[in-house]
Amino acid sequence: MRTHGWAGSAPASDEEAIARILVAAGNAIDERGADFSIADVARTLGVTRQTVYRYFPSTEALLVAAAVHAAGDFLDRIAAHLKGVTDPVEAVTESIATALEWLPHDKHIGLLVAPGRANAHTESVTSDVAVDFARAMLRKLDVDWAELDYTDAELDELAEHLLRIIQSFVIDPGRPPRTGEALRSYLRRWVGSTVVVGNFATERPSAGI
16 A cells, blocks of 8 residues: 555555545535546545545446445434334335435435436446345344245345335426325335235245145
8 A cells, every 4th residue: 555645644554545535535425416536535635546546446436435335324324213113014115215305315325326327337336236225224124024934035126126116216206296104105005015915925835845
């Protein structure tokens, strides 16, 4: 790791350098959304652009990494909000509704779940990261998915489905947009109910066959 620059206080390791870059990128996202550059981050840290490029090959890579870095706190807050909710329908309904309510105030997570990125390669990468985000959200809920006979593959499919629901509301919230109890009633009826009914409707081999 190079030691020059860093505004006179060089990081002790590559891990610390990456952490400081992600913090600087996060601050840039707070200020400008996705419209920031490697040069902005480098200038904040007192290093050259080449130093930042050593850890992140492009602005898009740094953008995704910074969003993922912020996802943990977002997921922890959702988990705390839903602590003790074990009913799968209520848990899924409230997790989607809460995510939709909080997203406009969180530029970082919006970069993960909002589709339509300009770069096709980045859109693909971000889609994979977004599914990971949805998967982590499901696993943080106090729902016993094993008790409901969900396999890992089925839980992954459910995560993808919930992500698609969230993305569809991000693109078009409705006319007029559903909020509060109206949003939850809609999700409970048309999304939450399929969490149990849809899973039990899946064909499974009979035990005696």
